[in-house]
Amino acid sequence: MPSIQKTFHVTKNDFIHAGEASIHVKNLLKSLNYVPDLVRRVAICGYEAEMNLVMHGGDGELSVDVNADRIIVDVIDHGQGIADVELAMQEGYSTAKDEYREMGFGAGMGLPNIKKNSDEMVITSEQGNGTHVKMVFFNKGLNV
Template sequence: MPYLEKSFGIVPLDFVKAGEVSIQVQGLLKTIGFEADLIRRVSVCAYESEMNVVMHGGDGTLMLRVGSDEVVLDVTDDGQGIEDIELALQEGYSTASEEIREMGFGAGMGLPNIKKNADLLEIYSEKGKGTHVRMSFKVKNRKE
């Protein structure tokens, strides 16, 4: 059972607010007192999945659940969806527009980075309907 559950809205194409959700997630995990490496890994995944909703998705939500032995992030959006998930997971694959690349995004490294940092990654997506990315992290040694 989660002892902390919090949901955050993500606004597509809002590059002013972009990244704020993952900063809030990081702050909450610090307050709880998790070890630095776990906070780093969850924050990286929160940031990359948040940015994917901003850049490629539709109206979205990040749901953070913290339990005694795991942290789970569920990031959903009702955007265009991912046509080929295997392909999207390849390093360097990106459908980002020229405009987005000019802002420094679109290297095609977000999902591969999530894959490296989460203990478990599940992606569900339907073209034209949206995307659900679930990431989970094992909690090992809690700092007292």
């Protein structure tokens, strides 16, 4: 299978289109016959990272690099960055605004969900220079 790369622009505070990049990725993987568990894990992680970008990041991109044996999702924003990545990884910790919490976001479960559902996760962030969340998923089902 040839590798496929796609990039989707994600806009800060755009709740109307939030989640659409992740839906595109999920539909792409389904069309390529990846096993349902892998599609589910990528969908969860992509969505969490995409919503983090919408709520906390500046504008940015969600990119996917699809190969037969592994999928890499990179979510890169140009926002303010994360002050303390270790603290942000703790379940329950959130800096979400009250209006986002009322919508059911900001439970402090996003990054832990990504950690739990990806095979590798790397966060690179510097205050003032945005955040890069890299997620790797290995295809152990080999349906493709």
